[in-house]
Amino acid sequence: MDTGDRLLTPGEVAALFRVDPKTVTRWAAAGRIGSIRTPGGHRRFRESEVRALLEGEGMLDEAEEMGKPRNVGPAASTGPGPANAGMY
Amino acid sequence: MDTGDRLLTPGEVAALFRVDPKTVTRWAAAGRIGSIRTPGGHRRFRESEVRALLEGEGMLDEAEEMGKPRNVGPAASTGPGPANAGMY
DNA sequence: TTATACTTGGGTAATTCGGGTC
């Protein structure tokens, strides 16, 4: 089925996180947050995913996370939390 | 397999992409998305094509989810070569 | 036939993009 969640614009996500839209764009470019691109090139973000990030997604042990742009491994680590888009 | 051949109206596609119906019409006019024209001049879009675009089938780099199961779908889809000449 | 909802077209703001810099 469809993901069923609405899509948010960079400005919306930026307002939710209290950051600049440009910062949100960088998160998407770094792969830290999933992004859907419109045929025109603009990005759209999943409401559920943004929400999970805002909630803190149950990450209690926030370990320090820094250098990560180099995704060498298959997947696995990197993530303070499952930044995956939860589909419910 | 005709399940994915349903035709969607500009309003439907616009709602899926979280954009204005006018923008969808512009995509069709620019050749970024296939469109069928009704005798009256209105446009209709193929559900399969829109779905593929939403999934981000054209994504290669960013938004690399790590904890995402590599779902190897058997159906490669369709492809009539959607004349996608879009790039930014 | 009438009626309502939607789509079309052009034009003008607002937003976003990408890169570069601090």
Next chain:
DNA sequence: CATGTCCGAATTACCCAAGTAT
């Protein structure tokens, strides 16, 4: 290393009126 701001350019959003679709 991450974030905020600058610029130019592209894309998108909302305004109008008229026609089509159901």
